[in-house]
Amino acid sequence: MRRSTEYLAVLFAVCLGASAQSRQAEATNPSYPREVAAVKRIHVAGENPVTIPLFTPQATGLYRVSVFVLVTTPAGAGTYKVSVDFTDNNGLDNQEIFSVAEFERSSRSSVVVVNDIGGQTISLSIVPFGEPTGGYYDVYATVEKLRQG
Secondary structure: OHHHHHHHHHHHHHHHHHHHHHHHHHHHOOOOOEEEEEEEEEEEEOOOOEEEEEEOOOOOEEEEEEEEEEEEEOOOOOEEEEEEEEEEOOEEEEEEEEEEEOOOOOEEEEEEEEEEOOOOOEEEEEEEEOOOOOOEEEEEEEEEEEEEO
16 A cells, blocks of 8 residues: 555656756747737728738748638729739849729638748738729738747
């Protein structure tokens, strides 16, 4: 009986130590990917260019930006060009990710991965081209951190 109690005490101590090491490792090496921002804009007027700040990282890292645009009120005869703006080692950059028709109920989505420098905002730009005449759209975007540095 005494030997069983000793084995249980040793087993408990080993488990407790492993749990503490696991928590310490998690604190020093956070798990990725991890959502760092989510943005939703409803009923955006499509007549003027729009820039939506998504996230300003504290440190340089690799980020995945997912974007979905839904034209809710069609109008005009143009398109909306959607791009992600970020700053990498080469300076300010802009990556067009898709265009969506303004003249019909439609939607588009895309995912882009960017390397952004800490302190520099990742943003979304939506610019009407053609003949914008009163259409509206909804925008949903998520930013996930893939890794540090």
